[in-house]
Structure formats: structure tokens, C-alpha cells
Amino acid sequence: MTNQQHLKQKLWDIANDLRGKMGADEFRDYMLGFIFFKYLSEKMLAYANKALEPDGLKYSELDGHAKREEYVSALKPMSLNTLGYFLEPHELFSAIVKRADAGGTPTFILGDLQKVLNHITQSTMGTESEEDFENLFEDLDLTSSKLGKTEEDKNELIVKVMSHLDQIDFQLDNPENDVLGDAYEYLIGQFASGAGKKAGEFYTPQEVSSVLAKLVTTGKKRLRNVYDPTCGSGSLLLRVAREVEEVGDYFGQESNPTTYNLCRMNMIMHDVHFSRFDIKNEDTLERPQHLEQRFEAVVANPPFSARWSSDPLKMNDERFSSYGKLAPKTKADFAFVQHMLYQLDETGTMACVLPHGVLFRGSAEGHIREYLIKELNVLDAVIGLPANIFYGTGIPTCVLVLRKQRAHPEHVLFIDASGEDHYEKVKTQNRLRPQDIDKIITTYREFVQKSPLEKGFRGVSEDKYSYITNREEIAENDYNLNIPRYVDTFEEEEPVDLEAVAQELRQLEQDMKETDTTIADYCKQLGIEAPF
Numbered sequence: 001m002t003n004q005q006h007l008k009q010k011l012w013d014i015a016n017d018l019r020g021k022m023g024a025d026e027f028r029d030y031m032l033g034f035i036f037f038k039y040l041s042e043k044m045l046a047y048a049n050k051a052l053e054p055d056g057l058k059y060s061e062l063d064g065h066a067k068r069e070e071y072v073s074a075l076k077p078m079s080l081n082t083l084g085y086f087l088e089p090h091e092l093f094s095a096i097v098k099r100a101d102a103g104g105t106p107t108f109i110l111g112d113l114q115k116v117l118n119h120i121t122q123s124t125m126g127t128e129s130e131e132d133f134e135n136l137f138e139d140l141d142l143t144s145s146k147l148g149k150t151e152e153d154k155n156e157l158i159v160k161v162m163s164h165l166d167q168i169d170f171q172l173d174n175p176e177n178d179v180l181g182d183a184y185e186y187l188i189g190q191f192a193s194g195a196g197k198k199a200g201e202f203y204t205p206q207e208v209s210s211v212l213a214k215l216v217t218t219g220k221k222r223l224r225n226v227y228d229p230t231c232g233s234g235s236l237l238l239r240v241a242r243e244v245e246e247v248g249d250y251f252g253q254e255s256n257p258t259t260y261n262l263c264r265m266n267m268i269m270h271d272v273h274f275s276r277f278d279i280k281n282e283d284t285l286e287r288p289q290h291l292e293q294r295f296e297a298v299v300a301n302p303p304f305s306a307r308w309s310s311d312p313l314k315m316n317d318e319r320f321s322s323y324g325k326l327a328p329k330t331k332a333d334f335a336f337v338q339h340m341l342y343q344l345d346e347t348g349t350m351a352c353v354l355p356h357g358v359l360f361r362g363s364a365e366g367h368i369r370e371y372l373i374k375e376l377n378v379l380d381a382v383i384g385l386p387a388n389i390f391y392g393t394g395i396p397t398c399v400l401v402l403r404k405q406r407a408h409p410e411h412v413l414f415i416d417a418s419g420e421d422h423y424e425k426v427k428t429q430n431r432l433r434p435q436d437i438d439k440i441i442t443t444y445r446e447f448v449q450k451s452p453l454e455k456g457f458r459g460v461s462e463d464k465y466s467y468i469t470n471r472e473e474i475a476e477n478d479y480n481l482n483i484p485r486y487v488d489t490f491e492e493e494e495p496v497d498l499e500a501v502a503q504e505l506r507q508l509e510q511d512m513k514e515t516d517t518t519i520a521d522y523c524k525q526l527g528i529e530a531p532f
Contacts, residue, residue, distance in 0.1 A: 003174060004179050007170075007183045008182070008183045008186045011035065011168070011186075011187055012187060014031070014161070014164045014165065014168075015031045015187065015190075015191075017164075018157065020157075025191065026146055027191075028191040029139040029140060029141075030147075030161065031161070031187065031191075032188070032191075032262065033137060033139065033140040033265075034161055034162060034165055035165060035187070036184075036268070036269060037093055037120075037137075038093040038162075038165050038170065039170060039180065039269055040083075040085060040087065040093075040268075041091075041093035042170055043083055044059075044083065044085075044092065045059055045060060045092060045094075046172060046173070047083060048075055048079070051078065052071065052075075055071075059092075060092060061089075062089045063090055076123075080124065084124060084128075084133065084273075084274035085120050085124055086120075086123040087116075087119075087120065087123075088119075091120075093162070093165075094166055096109055096113060096116065096162065097159075097162050099112070100162065107159075108151070108152075108155050110155050110158065113158070117137040117140060118137075120136070121133050121134060121136060121137065128274070128275065129274040129275075132264055132274040132279075133264075133274075135257075135261070136264060136265065137261075138261065139257075139258050142154065142158065181238075181266075184265075184266065184269045184270075188203060188233050188235065188262070189203060189205070189206060192391050203232060203233055203235060204232065204301040204353070204390075205389060205390065205391070205429075206235070207389075207431055207432035207433075207436075207437060208353060208390070209235055209239040209299075210239060210432075210437055211351075211385075211432070211437055211441070212239070212299045212351045212352070213236070213242065213243045213299065214243055214441045215351040215381075215444060216240060216297040216299055216350065216351050217240060217243040217349075218349065218444065218445050218448055219448070220244055221244055221245050222247075222248075223240070223244055223246070223247045224248045224249070224296045225248050225249040225250070225251060225293070225295050225297070226241070226247055226250055226251070226296070226297040226299065227252065227293070227295035227297070227340075227343060228253075228298070228300050229252070229284040229298075229300055229336065229339060229343075230253070230254065230255075230300050230301065230302045230303065231252030231263055231279065232259055232262075232263065232301070233259060233262045234250075234252060234263035234264075234266040234267055234279070236301065237250050237252055237267075238250075238267070238270050240297055240299060241270075249277065249278070250276060250277040250278070250279075251290050251293060252277075252278075252279045252280070253279070253280045253282055253284045253289055253290070254280075255281070255282065257281055260279065260280075264277075284336070284339060285309075285332060285335050285336070285339060286309065288319075288339065291319075291343070294344065294348070295343055295344060296345050296349075298340045298343065298344050298348065298349075298350035298351075299351055299352065300340060300353070301352070301353040302332070302333065302336040302353075302354070304333070304355045304393065304395065305331045305332070305333060305355055305357070306331075306332045307329060308335055310326045310327065310329040310332075310335075312326075314326055318342065319338050319339050319342040320338050323338065323367070323368050325368060327364060327368065328365065331361070331365065333354050333355060333365075334358060334365055334368045334369070336352065337354070337368075337372075337400065338368070340352060340402075341372075341376075341402055341404075344403075346405060347404075347405055349380075349401065349402075349403050350401070350402045351399055351400070351401050351402075352400055353397050353398070354397065354398055354399075354400060355395055355397055355398075356395065356396045356398050358398070359382065359398060359483065360481065360482040366479065370479040373412075373471060373475075373479055374471070374475065374479070377406070377471070378402045378404055378406070379400065379402060379412055379481075380401045380412065381399075381401040381412065381444055382399075382401075382412065383399040383400075383401070383415040383444075384396070384398050384414075384416045384483045384487075385417055385418060386417070386418045386419075386422065386430045386432070388429060388430045389429065389431070391429070396418060401444070407447075407449075408448075408452055410452075411447075411471075412468070412474065413460070413468055414466060414467045414468075414481075414486040414487050415443055415466045415487070416464070416466070416487040417432075417436065417439070417465075418483075419465075422439070422465075423436055443460060443462070443465075447460045464487065464488065466487060467486045467487045469486050473486075519531070
């Protein structure tokens with residue numbers, strides 16, 4: 001077992017051992033919150049120790065030192081500038097656990113702990129990182145009855161969680177890349193799998209994230225920026241970074257306050273400096289926060305068929321005005337597409353997951369779909385995914401890939417990755433395997449990289465899997481993008497031997513007559529009337 005796997009399993013075991021009767025989605029905020037607090041403490045401790053090394057001092061031992069205040073005062077602005085926050089020696093995670101365990105019985109620490117969590121946020125006020133740490137611990141409710149009936153019960157559970165975590169080495173100096181960040185994201189996924197329908201609010205399965213990330217980074221080694229208008233826990237944004245050597249800045253928007261906090265924690269846990277991410281807590285469609293920006297990569301897993309205002313005044317909004325119609329009030333899917341396309345850079349790529357219905361539903365959605373293809377000509381690929389691949393919903397989904405500068409302006413790639421050969425079933429979920437992801441990405445990249453005049457361009461089409469069509473064919477289909485119209489997945493049945501079937505029926509009829517005769521004979525012997 002690797003260091004990374006060991007850390008993941010250890011943290012998940014602690015979560016399962018300590019959450020008691022609390023639901024996975026309820027305990028998530030406490031477990032992830034305390035892991036984050038421990039991470040901040042260890043980063044602070046490592047940074048301060050390095051700064052104090054010339055003086056032969058340790059930060060955790062400063063309390064009681066004659067020049068304590070002098071050292072702390074010097075370290076605070078340095079820490080705020082580098083880390084974005086500040087913790088005093090007695091506020092460190094390990095210091096609180098030490099006080100809690102003093103004397104063999106749990107000391108009451110909830111009051112002190114709440115002050116420390118508040119102080120982390122307060123330490124950033126008036127600095128560049130203030131917005132990134134604002135209300136970051138508001139979901140870590142130490143007064144909640146879910147933790148226990150009495151204050152002593154609550155304290156006991158919190159002390160147990162912190163004591164267990166204190167014994168784990170987070171390996172922040174491990175050369176293996178992002179060990180703790182990966183473990184943190186693993187926990188988010190594990191909590192999502194136990195949260196049922198609620199999981200869709202904050203988590204995109206890693207396999208789907210991987211597909212989107214690979215699509216938008218095709219042909220790129222570096223990205224100036226990446227954007228997710230419904231960023232959830234931020235896993236999709238972070239997944240994009242794994243596919244390139246460098247991402248400049250991360251932008252996102254999330255309407256759910258709890259998930260917004262989780263996203264900011266996730267960014268920091270993956271060592272993304274506070275100056276390089278800008279995550280906002282607002283409704284993207286109603287109050288977009290980054291409209292002046294244009295993004296090189298745009299990824300999203302918007303809430304499927306969500307309600308939105310669809311107010312006629314939205315026709316004055318530059319994101320929607322040119323289309324002539326708005327997405328339906330009960331289905332905001334295309335509103336998200338329009339928003340993302342508006343913010344996509346001229347040389348950028350966007351990939352988003354949507355319910356299958358966006359491919360063929362009519363009325364306003366049909367009109368918007370036609371405009372995207374006929375007038376804007378931005379549709380690059382349509383990819384069908386297996387059903388039951390997302391937590392909390394079994395509906396089939398698809399990925400739309402859009403580009404403003406397309407390699408093949410007259411062609412569109414269709415991929416049907418929904419067949420049984422293209423995924424595996426794990427418990428109640430379907431899951432894309434590495435080979436399934438590779439097949440999707442290889443097919444798309446071959447399409448992008450080959451010329452229509454090049455031998456083998458049509459070879460990207462694979463029977464019952466992919467097909468390269470053109471805009472003329474799509475127009476002939478009234479801009480209906482339903483994948484079976486383009487990728488023929490029909491399985492021809494074996495021919496039926498009618499003579500053999502007839503012979504079998506004749507034999508059955510003969511057998512039935514013999515059976516009737518036998519039953520009639522039995523009935524006669526018993527002196528009863530035959531049933532026929």
C-alpha cells in the first residue's frame with residue numbers, strides 16, 4: 001500500500017469509527033473541517049520553524065519565551081503574506097489536543113476551539129486573503145446537538161476526532177505529489193457516495209471529471225486560467241490542473257454556502273495559493289461574478305434541469321440576447337451553456353455534462369441548439385455517457401464540447417460511450433474504467449488532430465461507437481443531436497429458421513395430445529370427469 005493509499009484509508013477509517021449515528025453528509029463538515037484545521041496548523045508550524053531556524057527556536061515552544069511577542073509580531077505579517085492566515089503557537093491543532101488530553105480525561109476545549117477557528121478568519125481581515133478565508137469554518141458547528149446531547153458529550157466526540165487526527169502524519173514534506181490533497185479529495189468522494197441525492201450538489205465523480213479535464217486540455221501544456229460556473233467542491237477545477245504542466249488562475253462560482261466553503265478548503269489543501277483562485281458564493285445565472293473575464297478552459301457539471309427565473313428581462317443580457325429565446329424556466333441546462341460560451345476565450349475549449357434531453361428536446365431548447373450549430377458553429381463533439389454514473393440520479397447524461405475556433409468547422413464528432421462494453425458496474429453505480437476514458441479521449445483527439453483530407457479522417461468513426469458527421473446532416477435531422485441518429489448501435493439478431501420453429505410447434509402439439517390422452521385415462525380410472 002502506498003503512502004497515499006494508507007493515508008486515505010486511515011482517514012476514512014477514523015470517519016467511520018467516530019461518526020456514530022450521524023449521516024455521512026452531516027459528519028463530512030466536521031471531519032473535513034478538522035483535517036483542514038490540522039493542515040493549516042502544520043503549514044503554519046513548518047513555515048514559522050523555518051523562519052526561526054537561524055535563532056535555534058521552535059514555534060511550538062515560543063510560549064514562555066522572553067521575546068515571544070517580538071517573534072510573533074514579526075512572523076504574523078510574513079505568514080499572512082505567504083500563507084494568507086496566521087495562528088499563534090497556543091492555537092495550533094497539536095497544542096489544543098495536548099491541552100484536551102491533559103490529566104487523562106478530556107478537558108473541555110469547545111470554547112477555546114471556537115475562538116481559534118474564529119481567529120483564523122479574523123487574522124486575514126484587511127489583507128488580500130480576507131475573502132478566501134471569510135466564514136470558512138461556519139459549517140463547523142460545535143454547538144450542534146448532532147454531536148451529542150450534552151456539552152460534555154459534544155466535547156468528548158470532538159476531542160476523539162482531533163486526537164485521532166493528531167496521530168496521523170500528513171506528510172506535508174513528502175516528495176510524492178499532493179498526498180494530503182488527494183486524500184482530502186478521496187474523502188469528499190467517499191462522503192458523496194454515502195450522501196445519496198445530496199451528493200450531486202458538490203461532487204462530480206472523478207472519472208467524469210477526468211474526461212472533461214482531458215477534453216479541455218487537448219493540445220495544451222499550460223493554461224492561463226480555468227473556470228467552473230458551478231464548481232461544487234472544486235474537484236473538477238483541480239482535475240484540470242493534473243492534465244497540464246501549469247494552470248495560472250482558478251475561477252469558480254458556487255451558490256451553496258457549505259459547498260462554497262468546501263471548495264475553498266479544497267483549493268488550499270491542494271496548495272493553490274490564495275492569490276491564484278477566485279471562488280464566489282453566488283447564483284451564476286442570476287448574479288454572475290466574472291463576466292469581464294474570458295477563460296481558456298471552461299468545465300462544468302451544472303445541476304441537471306434546474307429551475308431558473310427565465311425572466312424576459314434576461315433577453316437584455318448579453319449572454320442570452322443573440323439567441324432570440326431563453327431556456328425554459330424548469331430546465332436551465334442551455335442557460336448554463338450560453339453563460340459558459342459567453343465567457344469562453346476565442347482559443348479556448350469548454351466541456352460540460354448535461355442530461356441527455358438537451359440533445360433532442362424541442363421548443364426553446366431546439367431553437368437554442370440550432371443557433372449554436374447553424375449560426376455560431378461552436379459544437380465540436382457530443383459524447384454519450386452511461387446511465388447511473390452520477391450519485392443520486394440514474395439518468396443518462398452526455399458531454400458537449402464547444403469551441404469558438406474549431407479544427408473542422410463543417411464536422412461534428414459523435415461518441416456513444418454508453419454501451420455495456422464501455423463501463424463497469426460497481427455496487428449500485430456504473431463507472432468508467434481507465435480504458436473507457438482513454439478510448440473517449442483518443443477518439444476525440446484523433447478527430448481534432450486529423451485533416452478532413454487526410455487518409456483515415458473518417459477512420460475516426462468506429463462502428464457502434466463513434467461517427468463524424470457534418471452540419472448538413474445535422475440540419476437534415478432538424479438539429480436533433482440524439483446520438484442513435486448518428487452512431488448506429490443496432491445489434492442485428494440472428495435469422496430465425498421458420499421451418500425449425502414450425503417443426504417444434506408440431507412436436508409440441510403432438511406432445512399435448514398425448515398428455516391429454518393420459519390425463520383422460522387417469523380420470524376414467526378414478527371415475528371423475530376429465531377437465532377438457
